[in-house]
Amino acid sequence: MSLRVAVAGAGGTVGRRLTELLLADGHDVLSLTRSPGRAALRGVRGRLVRADFDARAGLARAVEGADALFVATFDPMDPRHDEHLATAALAAGVRHVVKLSALAVTDPGAQDLVTRWQRECEQLWQTSGMTWTFLRARAFMSNCLAWAGAVRAGGPVATLHGYAPNACVDPADVAAVAARALTVPGHAGRAYALTGPAAVSAREQVAQLSGFLRRPLRHEELTEQQALERWSARYPPPLVRALVESAGRQAAGAKASVTEDVLRVTGREPTAFGTWARRHLTVFR
Ligand SMILES: NC(=O)c1ccc[n+]([C@@H]2O[C@H](COP(=O)([O-])OP(=O)(O)OC[C@H]3O[C@@H](n4cnc5c(N)ncnc54)[C@H](OP(=O)(O)O)[C@@H]3O)[C@@H](O)[C@H]2O)c1
Structure with missing residues (x-):
């Protein structure tokens, strides 16, 4: 059956x-x-469809007639975005919401700004009057596209806690789970933990890229102070603190475990980092 699906983000x-x-x-x-x-x-x-999550006005019209809504919001400094979307979706008669969240919400040790915001958003959707599915994703493999400039220039790739494993997930797998949860019955009230098939560290990712590109590439370890300075040039202080806290949990091994939910929902094994990297090699060349 063909559905009308609104995609926020x-x-x-x-x-x-x-x-x-x-x-x-x-x-x-x-x-x-x-x-x-x-x-x-x-x-x-x-x-x-024109829509700005900053403003409540006009959002209900933007999602009018939708059977289901996918929500990716991204600004922990402005928690009203989810609230505006929820009010609009309810008014427009949307029945089911699939909300992109973060796997850290299940870790009681994760108390940083971004994780607290994602927990609050989940609570909001749980009480929104619509059915919901949460997609709690580990870090996206695509985050390492941020290294593309350094890789193209011959390196080094500098990260904090480069030895620390992360069971990162291909965003295409997250999208595949979202598509099922939006269009096939049986996913209401479920929260899926979405990871890749194995935990990899930044050092290992750099080594894999080096192998695929057939040229030497070096990983360089940043001190916490150096990471702080780099992030401070791009993000406001509360977000920088959240990033440092999150990196600290990764260093302590909190992001290494893998789950089966991509396979369970889509019927396909989650994509390995090496496969993702080969698919995106042109960006790094
Ligand atoms: N990156 C990770 O490793 C990771 C891991 C787990 C969970 N997450 C979660 O994933 C979510 C982000 O998803 P994503 O990476 O797919 O999104 P994204 O790439 O950051 O894109 C967000 C899109 O939203 C639109 N947008 C920005 N401000 C807007 C506004 N005020 N009103 C309406 N639209 C606006 C932009 O499109 P336009 O310019 O066209 O408006 C943009 O393309 C966050 O909740 C994050 O916590 C991320």
Whole structure:
């Protein structure tokens, strides 16, 4: 059966892939974006609908007629985004919400800003009056696209706690789980823990990239002070503190365990980092 699905964050890492999957399955996709013109130029597909999560006004019209809603919000400094979307979706008659969250919410030791925000968002959707599915993802493999400039320039790739393992997940696998949860019954009230098939450290990721690119690449360890300085140039202080705390938990081994939920929901083994890296090699060349 063809459904109408609204995708909040349609131009994002997961939303873009999700939109492609839904369209390929014949669903009608409302792709929410702040700028339909810019999104079209960036190749975002679906019916491009103007929507700004900052403002409640107009959001209900943006998701009108949708059977289900995918939510990727990204600003822990502005927790109203989920609240605005929930109010709008309920008013528009949306029945089911699939919310992209983070696996850290299940770790009682995780008390950083981003994790607390994701927990609050989950609570909000649980009491929203709609059915919900939570996709609690470990770090996206695509985060290492941030290294592309350094890799192309010959390195080194500098990270904090580069020896620490992370069971990172391919965002395409997250999108595949989202597509199932949005369009197939049986996922209401479920929270899925989404990881890759194995934990890898940044050092191992750099070594794999080096092998695929057939040239030497070096990993360089940052001190906590150096990481702080780098992140402070890009993010506000509360977010920088959250990143340092999160990295500390990774160093303590809190992000190493793998789960079966990608396989359970999609019927396919989760993508290994090496497979993801080979698919994205042109970016690093
Ligand atoms: N990265 C990770 O490792 C990781 C791991 C686990 C969970 N997560 C979670 O994943 C979520 C982020 O998902 P993502 O990476 O797919 O998103 P993303 O790539 O950050 O993209 C978000 C999209 O939202 C749109 N947007 C930004 N501000 C907006 C606003 N005010 N109103 C409406 N749209 C706006 C932007 O599109 P337009 O410019 O077209 O408006 C952007 O393309 C976060 O909740 C994060 O905590 C991330």
